[in-house]
Amino acid sequence: MSAGVGGKSVLLCALNAKYIHSSLALRYLKAYIQARENINIGIKEFTINESIHDTMADIYRLQPDVLGFSCYIWNIKSILEICADFKKVSPHTIIILGGPEVSYDTEQLLQDNHCIDYVVRGEGEQTLCELLPAVLEGKKTDYIKGICYRDGKEVFQNPNRELIANLDDIPFPYQGNLDEMADRIIYYESSRGCPFRCSYCLSSISKGIRYFSLDRVKSDLKILLRHQVREIKFVDRTFNCDENRAREIMNYITQQSGNVKIHLEMDAALLSEGMLDFLAQVPPGIFNLEIGVQSTYEPALEAVRRNFNWNKLSSNIKRLKSFRNFHLHLDLIAGLPTETYSDFARSFNMVYGLEPDVLQLGFLKMLKGADIRNEAQQYNYTYQTNPPYQILSSNKITYDEILSLLSIEAILSKYFNSGIMSSTIAYIIKHIYSGNSFEFYEEFASYWRGNHLLGLGHKREVLYQYLQAFMSDCHPDHSAISLELLKYDYLCSNHRQDLPKGFISNNPDSSYDIINVFSRDKDFIALYLNAMSEKSPREVRKYLRADFFQVDPRSFSLPKAPIPILFAYNPGGKGNARVFYLDNYPLNEPGM
Numbered sequence: 001m002s003a004g005v006g007g008k009s010v011l012l013c014a015l016n017a018k019y020i021h022s023s024l025a026l027r028y029l030k031a032y033i034q035a036r037e038n039i040n041i042g043i044k045e046f047t048i049n050e051s052i053h054d055t056m057a058d059i060y061r062l063q064p065d066v067l068g069f070s071c072y073i074w075n076i077k078s079i080l081e082i083c084a085d086f087k088k089v090s091p092h093t094i095i096i097l098g099g100p101e102v103s104y105d106t107e108q109l110l111q112d113n114h115c116i117d118y119v120v121r122g123e124g125e126q127t128l129c130e131l132l133p134a135v136l137e138g139k140k141t142d143y144i145k146g147i148c149y150r151d152g153k154e155v156f157q158n159p160n161r162e163l164i165a166n167l168d169d170i171p172f173p174y175q176g177n178l179d180e181m182a183d184r185i186i187y188y189e190s191s192r193g194c195p196f197r198c199s200y201c202l203s204s205i206s207k208g209i210r211y212f213s214l215d216r217v218k219s220d221l222k223i224l225l226r227h228q229v230r231e232i233k234f235v236d237r238t239f240n241c242d243e244n245r246a247r248e249i250m251n252y253i254t255q256q257s258g259n260v261k262i263h264l265e266m267d268a269a270l271l272s273e274g275m276l277d278f279l280a281q282v283p284p285g286i287f288n289l290e291i292g293v294q295s296t297y298e299p300a301l302e303a304v305r306r307n308f309n310w311n312k313l314s315s316n317i318k319r320l321k322s323f324r325n326f327h328l329h330l331d332l333i334a335g336l337p338t339e340t341y342s343d344f345a346r347s348f349n350m351v352y353g354l355e356p357d358v359l360q361l362g363f364l365k366m367l368k369g370a371d372i373r374n375e376a377q378q379y380n381y382t383y384q385t386n387p388p389y390q391i392l393s394s395n396k397i398t399y400d401e402i403l404s405l406l407s408i409e410a411i412l413s414k415y416f417n418s419g420i421m422s423s424t425i426a427y428i429i430k431h432i433y434s435g436n437s438f439e440f441y442e443e444f445a446s447y448w449r450g451n452h453l454l455g456l457g458h459k460r461e462v463l464y465q466y467l468q469a470f471m472s473d474c475h476p477d478h479s480a481i482s483l484e485l486l487k488y489d490y491l492c493s494n495h496r497q498d499l500p501k502g503f504i505s506n507n508p509d510s511s512y513d514i515i516n517v518f519s520r521d522k523d524f525i526a527l528y529l530n531a532m533s534e535k536s537p538r539e540v541r542k543y544l545r546a547d548f549f550q551v552d553p554r555s556f557s558l559p560k561a562p563i564p565i566l567f568a569y570n571p572g573g574k575g576n577a578r579v580f581y582l583d584n585y586p587l588n589e590p591g592m
Contacts, residue, residue: 008065008066009062009063009064009065010041010066010068011043011044011059011068012026012044012070013026013043013069013070014043014044014045014069015048015075016045016046016075017047017048017074018049019184020230021047023043023070023187024189024235025070025124026043026045026070027175028124028125028170029041029068029098029125029128030043031170031171031172031173031175032129032169032170033128033129036129037133039136042062044058044059044062055078056085059086060086060089060090063090064093065092065093065136066096066132067083067086067093067094068095068096068097068098068128069083069096069097069098070099071097071099071101071102072100072101073365073387073389074387076387077386079097080113080115083097083113083116094135096116096118096120096135097109097116098120098124098128100202100367100368100369101387103119103120103122103369104121104368106121106148107148107157110148110149110150111155117149117150118131118135118141118148119148119149121148121160122163123146124146125170126146127144127147127161131147143158144158146159146160163192163210167191168213168216172223174223178227178229179227181227182228183230185230185231185232185233186229186232186233187235188220188221188224188234189212189234190217190236190239190245191209191210191211191212192209193206193207193209193210194209195209195241196237196267196305197305198306199305199370199372200333200336200365200370200371201367201370202370204371205369205370209242211245214245214249217249221252221253221256222256224260225256225258225260226256228258228260229260230261231261231262231263232260232261232262234262234263236265239264239265239266240264240266240271243270243271243275246266250278251278253286253287254286260286261287261288262287264288264290265289265291265292266289266290267291268313268316268320269309269313269316271316276316276319276320279323279326280325282323282326284325284326287327288326288329289320289326289327289328289329290329290330292330293313293330293331293351294306294336295344296308296350296351297336297338297339297347299338299339300337300338301336303337304337304372314350314354317354318354327357327358328356330356330359332344332347332348332351332360332361333363333364334364334397334405335364335391336364337372337379338379338396339396339397340396340397341397341398341401341405343396344397344405345439348361348437349435352437352438353435358417360417361408361412363390363406363409365383365388365389365390365391366383366389366390366391380393380395382399407449408441408445410448411441411448412441415444415463420463420489420490421464421467421486423488424482424486424488427478427485427556428482430556443474444467448466453466460494464486464489464500464502465500465501467482468486481556481558483503483504484550485556487499487549488549488565491545491565491567492567493577495543495573495577497545505547506548506549506550507548511546511548511564514546514564514566514582515541515545518540518544518566518568519538519540519541519544525540529543529568531571531572532571543569543571544567544568545566545567545569546564546566546567546582547564547567548562549562550562553565563582564581564582565581566579567579568580
């Protein structure tokens with residue numbers, strides 16, 4: 001544990017949602033304060049999935065004199081529980097909370113939780129930089145803007161602090177050994193604020209956008225890209241609100257060598273022709289684009305102050321999809337004001353029809369500080385008493401309907417967003433549900449509920465079996481085709497030499513000859529299995545599989561004779577297999 005002023009120690013902690021996540025907030029605070037004060041700050045990251053007892057024990061062994069937590073809707077319950085017990089065993093420790101979940105209604109928070117000494121509201125860099133020296137030296141804090149604090153039995157709230165005018169004053173947050181972050185997501189921001197004022201979002205509270213300078217952003221990215229981190233996730237609310245700036249940053253990233261994934265949130269309706277032309281030329285496999293559609297029901301979008309132009313939005317998303325160089329992630333929010341269950345179903349079908357790689361179905365949350373929370377009575381909202389404050393019902397949607405959407409969200413995540421059954425699901429929706437994707441997920445989710453499958457952990461392999469059981473029970477006329485397509489989907493995303501229970505092999509005795517031929521084809525190996533170029537045919541055969549199919553996965557048609565398909569797996573074990581249809585030599589790979 002690092003020593004602070006007068007030998008005292010400061011520890012800042014985060015309880016992340018998953019191990020692969022990292023806390024940008026703590027690193028900002030540490031970098032900003034240590035650039036200005038002689039205070040050494042320790043950082044400790046845990047996850048909400050770890051035992052609270054173990055987390056508290058780890059913190060206690062470090063014996064901090066000041067203990068701070070970064071608080072969000074997903075971790076505040078655990079943090080308050082830790083703080084309450086920690087104060088009992090270490091009453092001298094000063095406990096400070098900060099973050100969006102404690103920046104509003106702070107006086108009530110302190111009155112309800114006597115273990116908390118200080119709350120930092122809003123942006124914390126300047127505030128904590130003033131607060132830490134004061135508390136470490138035992139000085140008064142009544143002059144420090146942006147805090148709420150306890151003095152004896154009384155609680156006091158100081159005036160708000162102004163936002164940092166020049167973001168470049170905040171040092172690069174990822175100082176130290178970045179190799180330790182190699183398997184985690186790096187969160188990064190090139191701006192703060194949002195041009196829009198959606199009533200459900202905390203970003204709408206602060207007006208305007210502030211930017212880090214382009215030189216600063218490039219300098220930061222150069223360091224991160226050089227270390228080949230797992231993924232850099234920009235937390236800018238609307239990355240493309242300044243197109244020239246967005247283009248320059250993306251262009252800089254593409255010029256750097258490496259395979260780091262970059263996640264950006266964009267508003268597709270803002271994309272100009274010039275920006276679309278630029279995006280069409282971006283090399284594939286670098287950027288993941290997240291686009292918040294939220295709804296296609298105009299009255300709901302008007303109620304939350306969100307701009308909407310479906311024609312332009314959908315047209316631009318289709319253009320992005322046609323470029324084949326981005327992983328597209330589209331967002332929907334269920335439970336918006338004035339939107340009924342059937343209204344949401346239409347939104348779902350319209351957005352699903354854009355064929356995103358991921359469709360995130362989220363639920364409206366009444367966040368502390370958000371305008372929608374103050375408007376809850378207007379729409380007769382009921383919502384969870386505790387975080388995440390998710391809605392339970394409104395004057396337009398019942399709790400039963402919310403429960404139905406929650407089960408649909410679970411199925412969507414397992415079967416669509418995973419990407420492991422894309423051909424089978426495409427067939428089912430097109431040929432059985434006439435393109436009504438919502439109806440399929442609704443009925444399949446109902447099947448899961450009826451068979452008591454929801455809420456349980458399931459191995460990936462059995463998910464294929466559940467879908468086939470649904471087809472056999474509910475659509476038996478299509479079950480033979482779905483079984484073949486499921487086998488195809490399974491072999492595309494699972495490298496193994498035997499088929500799981502329930503799948504049927506149509507392979508003739510000569511099927512193994514196909515693998516022998518291709519395992520000795522040096523041109524084929526150099527082109528598609530380059531990492532195996534120096535390996536023997538015996539080793540290469542481990543990464544090849546040939547199967548015959550009675551359904552053509554390209555057209556869902558029934559061929560006159562079974563189609564031989566070759567699957568070539570990545571020796572590194574990541575990604576789907578390369579697929580080659582052998583009914584038309586020379587080889588034709590889908591999409592090439």
